[in-house]
Structure formats: C-alpha cells, structure tokens
Amino acid sequence: MENVPESSSKGTKRRRTESSDAGNTSSSLENDLTFSDTLIALRIMRAQFPQILNVSVEPFILKSQLYSSVKNRTQVDRELESLRRDKVLRLFKLNTGQDDHAVMFLDDYLKQIDRVFKRMEGKTRAEFEVFEWFKIHVLDSKLETGIEHQELCSLLSLGGKVKDSHISLLINAGVITRQLIDPNMYWIAIPNIGSLLKGLVQGRKEIISLLSRRQYKEMMLAVLEKKRLRMSPLDMRFHLRDLIGSGHLRSDQTPAGIIIRVSKD
Template identity: 80%
Template sequence: MENFPESSSKGTKRRRNEDSDAGNTSSLEDDLTFTDTSVALRIMRAQFPHIQKGSVEPFILKSQLYSSVKDRTQVDRELESLRRDKVLRLFKLNTGQDDHAVMFLDDYLNQIDRVVKRMEGKKVEEYEVFGWLKTHVLDSKLETGIEHQELDTKWFSVLRMVFLMQCSLLSLGGKVKDSHISVLINAGVLTRQLIDPNMYWFSIPNIGSHLKGIVQGRKEIISLLSRRRYKEMMLSSLEKKRLRTSPLDVRFHLRDLIGSGHLRTDQAPTGLIIRVSKD
C-alpha cells in the first residue's frame, strides 16, 4: 500500500502548496487520465484549490476519479481497499444523488482538530466528545453513515468508564446524551438523514461553502458551454476562465462534470475539445 504524506506536518503543508502551485500552471490535458486510483488521488489532492476563506482540507469527488481512471469498477475496487485499510474515508454529499467525496483519513482528523480548537473553553463534556468520536467510532465504523443506536453502543462503554472515574450519575447506567450528538451535528461532523431520523451521515466540517460552489460551478460551466454555437470549447481556452459562482477552480469542476457524464472530451488536431453531452 502506498504511503501518503500526513497533512498534519508543516513541511507536508508547504510541499502540498508547492505541488498545488506547480500543478495549476500545467494544463488539465497533461494530466487528465491516470493509470490507477492511487495516482489520481495523490495528484488531485496536490492540485486542490487553495482557498483562504472557509479553509477545508483537500477532498476529491468520486466523479473526478471516474473522469481520470477509465475503468469505474477499478476505481470502486481500489477505493474500497483504501477505505478498509483506513487510508481514506468516503462521504455522502447532498449536492447530488450519487455524489461522494473522498478525503484522506489524516486530512479528515486534522479537519476535526480545527473544530476542536475553535471549541476551546466550552464545557468538557462537549469538548471531549470529539476525542471519543476519533478514538472509538471512526476507527471501527468505516461506512459513510451510522445509526443512532450504534452511536449509543459504541460510546456507552467509553462514557461509562470516563464518568465512573468522575463519580458521575452515569455510573448507574445510561446512554449517550442527545446533547453529545447535537454538538457533533452543529460542528458539521454528523448530518441527520432526512429519510430516516435515526441515521446520520459522517460529514466534513466547514465544507458548506464548497458544496454550494460545486452546485453553482457545475451550472455556470454548463451554461457557458450551452451558449456557444456548438456547445463546445477548447480546453486550453476554457481553463483560463474564472468562475463567478464557485471558489473552486475550473479544473476541479471539469473533472467532476466529465466523470458524471455531463461533459465529454474529443481530441482535435489543435487540442482537446470539451463538449456538452447530448441527452
């Protein structure tokens, strides 16, 4: 298994920024396709747009992997292997029915640490719930969602030991308080499923503005191409466009739209052409 650099070290962050800056100077045509999922993940992670406001650790959309690795079955198989090996986590997004984000586990834990840092000074029982999540839930629950009952089961033994030592009333027996789960929801670590109120999705804190950008960026690029006579544009020209509605760059959206089937590519003597896919 390939070892990916941890995102928590300053040196790694500096190298990531350098890789990102270097990657943004090259054309998407130079690295549109990859031989395997691990290579695609590493490159896309390095090329994740650097955004000052609403900082979020790099994430990759599954649709972007589909655009770069032609065999979708291979992508799914390799993602599953990396997920089981606890290299990365997958997250269900509310931007589309089949939208999923991929984030390396080190990056995700670092993202949670940012939330914890902002909560310094609040009540201990609220503050410590993040530690219980990282140690006793994320390590064993690798799926995208979790049931309310599972949260109670996985945390109860931990909570009981902690509060027994503190002579808490929980030493008499009990369960995880709803306030603990509410803290995680408010922090953006969990989101409640609308269909089943007893189910939660694991989510990425601070990703809200980026999710809005994904939806709006898709619409802006499709609209831009649809207004052209043949609903197409040279990739080299399209990459130079600056989006008005999304903090994410054009390359990020093009990979997403190609992988989801909304756009397609055609090779021409003058370079790669991006076209709106016909219904």
Template identity: 75%
Template sequence: MDKSSGPSTGRKREREEDAVPESEDTDQTLSLEENFMFTDTLVALRIMRAQFPHIDKVSIQPFILRSQLYSSVKDRTQVDRELESLRRERVLCIFKLNTGQDDHAIMFMDDYLNQIDWVVKRMEAKNQDDLAVFEWFRTHVIHSKVEPSIGHQELCSLLSSGGNVKDEHVSLLINAGLLTRQLIDPNMYWFAIPNIGSILKGLSQGRKELLSFLNRRKYKEMMLAPLEKKRLRLSSLDMRFHLRDLIGSGHLKTTQTPSGLIVRVSKD
C-alpha cells in the same frame, strides 16, 4: 478540425468568451490536459489532493469527488474496487454529500482527522463543554466504522467505549458538522465534513455556470487549454475541479484533436 475556431463565429463568440473571466491564479502545476488520465486510483487521488484549490475564509481540508476519479481513470469498476480497498485500510474516508445528487466526497484519513482537530479548536475557543466526545469519536467511531452512515444505537455503543454517552454528546457532534441526520430515518446519520456547506453551494452553482457558458457557444464546445484558464464567478472551486467533475459525471465529454483536447456538452 476545431469548429470553435472557425471564422463564422464573429464578434458574438468573443463576447461569449468574455462571459467567464480569465483566472488570476498562476498555478505552477501541470495543466489539466497534461495530467488528465491515470492508471491508478491512489495516484489520481494524490494528484487531485495536491491540486485542490486554496479557498479563502473557509477552513477545509482537500477533498476529491468520486466523479472526478471517473473522469481520470478509465475503468470505473477499478475505481470503485480500489476506493473500497483504501477505505477498509483506513487510508481514506468517503462521504455522501448533501447536494441532492449522487455525489460522494473522498478525503484522506489524515486530512479528515485534521478537520476534526480544527472543529475542536473552534469549540475550545467558545469554551464549549464535553469536548471529550470528539476524542471518543476519533478513537472509537471513525476507526471502527468504514461505511458512510451509522445508526444511533451503534453510534452510542461505539462512543460508550470512551465514556458515559449522553444525548448532548450526539447533539454536539451534529452541531459541529461531523454528523447529519438522514431525512428518511432520523435514527440514522451520515458522516459529514465540517464546514463544507458554503463549498457545496458553490459546487452546485459552479456546475450550472460552466454548463451555461458552454451551452451559449455555437457548437457547445471549447478547447480545454483556454477553458481551464477561465474563472467561475459563482464558485470558490476552480475550473479544473469543475471540469473533472462534469466530465466524470457525463455532463461534458472530451475529444482528442491534433490541436489538443476539446470539451463539449454531452447531447444526451
């Protein structure tokens, strides 16, 4: 029996459900409950890529969080193994995100290259010099290095296959958002997704908002179908994106009932 629909909840429950407004997005794709589990990592990635929310005023290609895959493919070892294989085949790139948590974003290689093209066009509009470094980065770095980080010496060595590398070239890549310095070792860089900063802020705030919403409910749970239709105020990412993330990271769990999936806050 679904406790959240019991008669004892009264008007307080109605007020709580109003705390997160209904989504205005009339998404024609299958609901989360209808395509919740997958047996293949690449299939899951393609579905989630297709369902990546449209974000106004931010030019960013679709990305998927590793935690979202964990929510939808039962075998985490299988996910990690298949991700590593796809990365080595240059099908996708994996990025360590600057969220303060162990978050990793996955982006298909074609999308990442399109993101770099967007950066170059933006730089051209500003009449920026030394844009050749972006082509060196695309040709000699991305296709040679599959790990999420790279040392300064190795970076310069790979870039030098394209031309005479100067410190200004590396600074240009950092300013464009393609690289971020590691705090522990300034001679190491993380590969990064340009223009993702505002979205990462929304990711963190959306997580807190969704968990807070469920924690205020009497049983800290809600049916998945109506929950998916809610809209978060503090995140440009949609409810489906956040649900997959928080389920995969273990903050939320699902239970199958005769009336559908229930999402509840994990006790531990």
C-alpha cells in the same frame, strides 16, 4: 507539492513508493487528465485542491473526478474500497446530488475534526471528550458513510457515558448530519464544507451554461480552463473533472488538442 498525509495503515508502504508520481500542481489539465491508478489520481488532485480564502477545509476529491481521470470505473470502485478498508481514506455522501460522494484522506479528516474542536473549545465544556471518542471508537470501526443512532451511541460509550449533549455537539460541529429520510440515521460528514458544496452546485450550472451558449456547445480545454468562475470558489480544473466524470461533459482528442463538449441528453 505538499506532503500527502501518511497513515499507519497497511497502505502506508504503497503510498510511500508512489509519492514521486504526484506530479506538478500547476500543470495544465490537458497534461494530466487521465491516470492509470486511483491512488496516484487521488494524490495529484489532493495536491491541486484550490487554495480558498476564509474556508477551513482540508483537501477532498469527488468520486466523479476519479471517474473522469481513471477510465475504468470498476477499477476506481475496487481500489477505493481497498483504500477505505485499509483506513487510508474515508468516503462521504454529499447532499449535492443523488450519487455525489467526496473522498478525503483519513489523516486530513482527523485534522479537520481537530480544527473544529479547537474552534468550539471556548463555547462548551465537559462534552469535549466526545470528539476523541468519535475519532478513536467510531471512525476506527465504522467505515461506511452512514451510522444508525443506537450504533453511534454504543460506539461512543466505549469512551465514556454518552449524553444527548454529546450527540448535539457532534451535529453542531458538522461531524455528523441527520439523514432526511430516517431521523435515526446520520451521515458522517466533513465539517465546514457547506459553502464549497454550494459553490460546487453553482459552478456546475455556470460551466454548462457557458458551453451551452456557444454555437456547437464546445470549447478547447486549453481555453476553457483559463476562465475564472463567478459563482464558485472552486477552480475550473476541479469542476471540469467533476462534470466529465459525472457525464455532463465529455472530452474528445483532436489534432488541435482536447475539446470539451456538453454531452447530449
């Protein structure tokens, strides 16, 4: 398994002691469908994040996937909040659904910003410092998924004089996106994630359609997880965890193994 990034936060010791629980990245979903701990689930799903050609995005986990893997949703919310406050990870609001959220380890997110910064380096000049200001002053103090324009400028100004071009650079890099309801509010975002979010939506539809065409709208998990998706670069395991956690599918244990069924309306 690849190494999970270590942060300098209070959660470092906890993560180190649990690193041996991250499991086998190639194991069947039937063997690791549920976990007792949110952080262990995060570690395993990070290690199992699909390798996608031509997409430069650090591993992320959907909140819905955690809901499918840790049966107590209140526990998931409580442990995510603790890890967020300890600056182990960040939560991001996605535009793929009303309550879709992604989770990314903070060290992975900082790598993602650095990668975007390096790619843009030849196109801009003096405004480069805004990326460091954002990492040091905004991410360190603003833990929520959104931020108001004035607060963003105020925090960035701790690094230097903020210009409109600085804000435009952050938007163009995909580090922040404007909220549709209020143009003075931004979502803190994951750069380069657009194509994967499109695949997420299309993959959801493809799997629901696949199961809905079957007589009983169900399929054995061992069979289903081997099918390849045409409409999404994300793998079947990624989508099944999401769809089960969001309530679109359900899993039932039978003597023959786990069956995945379309949830009734």
